[in-house]
Amino acid sequence: MTIQTPAATAASAAPLLEVQELTCRFGGLVALDRISFAVQPGEIFGLIGPNGAGKTTLFNLISGLTPPSSGAVLWRGTPITGLPPFRRNRLGLARTFQNLRLFDGLSVLDNLLVALRRQPGESLLGGLLASGSHRRADRQRLERADQLLEELGLEALAERPAGTLAYGDRRRLEIARALATRPSLLLLDEPAAGMNPSEKDNLCDLIGQLRRRHELTVMVIEHHVSLLMQICDRMAVLDFGVRIALGTPKQVRHDPRVIEAYLGGAPP
Ligand SMILES: Nc1ncnc2c1ncn2[C@@H]1O[C@H](COP(=O)(O)OP(=O)(O)O)[C@@H](O)[C@H]1O
Ligand SMILES: [Mg+2]
Incomplete structure (x- = not known):
């Protein structure tokens, strides 16, 4: 029998991510104004709003690229507001960018291998000495890269430089x-941008x-x-940072507020 401490019970009951009263100002512009919501484990949570509403800024605050002016970001109930992006990534938070950030000159496979290098638990010294465990890690990385390429439908493009791919393929990479x-x-920041209608349908299934x-x-x-x-499953709508x-x-x-403010009077 497992005995759960009160702290463990609280942590398992906590949302995966919570933002509390997040505000972000750029000079005089209030890009986000006291935004609060929680995301539960396993949810697909959407964020919509017109251009300039503050959606990407909110992702930047959640992933740690931009510090909030005030408010907090909680991960499984623990504040992570001051943590840099790589620490949040280690906790299990990853993102894509609206303006893609790929190594255009590297092959599709190498783009993935770069992302797969130095996983937690791998020692740098092992790498330098090219030990057996290091070679094993290399092999595992290749297997995992192959598996991800197959899952994302990119296996036929593995050797192509990322910069030569069609837009939809770049987004999947x-x-x-x-x-x-x-x-x-x-x-995912606008993962369907630049995709054709059938790619968009496939993306829904893929997610x-x-x-x-x-x-x-x-x-x-x-x-x-x-x-x-x-x-x-659920979604939040932003308009001018609210x-x-x-x-x-x-x-x-x-x-009614969404229909009025965002959708110009017609239900979507
Ligand atoms: N680094 C920044 N410096 C100044 N203003 C910014 C910065 N980033 C975003 N903004 C402004 O904040 C507002 C929200 O932008 P953004 O989050 O990119 O909107 P969305 O992703 O919803 O289109 C916009 O008015 C934008 O011009
Ligand atoms: Mg944006």
């Missing part, structure tokens, strides 16, 4: 790179599959509201 760090929370296979929680920013509504709605797609779709 970024997702593969983020998955390489074995995250429990994956933040669902990845959630199941990798036991992921996903936060996704998307411009195409209808696409997001198909795949999200959270104007929070709920299931059905609740959000019928929220």
Whole structure:
């Protein structure tokens, strides 16, 4: 029998991610104004809002790239507001970027291998001495890269320089790179941007599959509201840095503030 301490019980009951009263100012501009919500383990949580609403800024605050002006970010109930991005990544938080960040001159496979290098538990000294365990780690990395390429439908492109790929393939490579760090929370910033309609449909299926296979929680920013509504359990709507709605797609779709402020009077 496992006896849970009160602290362990509290931690397991805590949301995976919580943002509390997050505010971000750039000079006189309030990009985010006291944003609060919680994301539960296993959810696909959507973030929508017009251009400039503050969506990417919110991802930057959650991933640690931008410090908030005030407010807190909690990971499994523990504040991580001051942690740098690489520490948050080690905790299990990974993201993709609206403007892709790939090594264009490297092959698709090498882009993944770079992301897979130095996983937790691997010693640097072992690497320098090229020990048996290091070679084993190399082999495991290759196997894992192959597996991710196959999952993301990129295996036929493994040797191609990333810079020569079509946009949709580049976006999927970024997702593969983020998955390489074995995250429990994956933040996707406009993953469908630049994709054609059939790629967008496939992306919806893919996000669902990845959630199941990798036991992921996903936060996704998307411009195409209808696409997001198909795949999200819950969503938040931002407008000029303010959270104007929070709920299931059905609740959000019928929220008068969303219809007025964001959707110009017509339900999405
Ligand atoms: N580093 C920055 N410095 C100044 N203003 C910024 C910075 N980043 C974002 N902004 C501004 O904050 C607002 C929100 O931007 P952003 O989060 O990129 O919106 P979204 O992703 O919803 O389109 C915009 O007005 C944008 O110009
Ligand atoms: Mg953005």
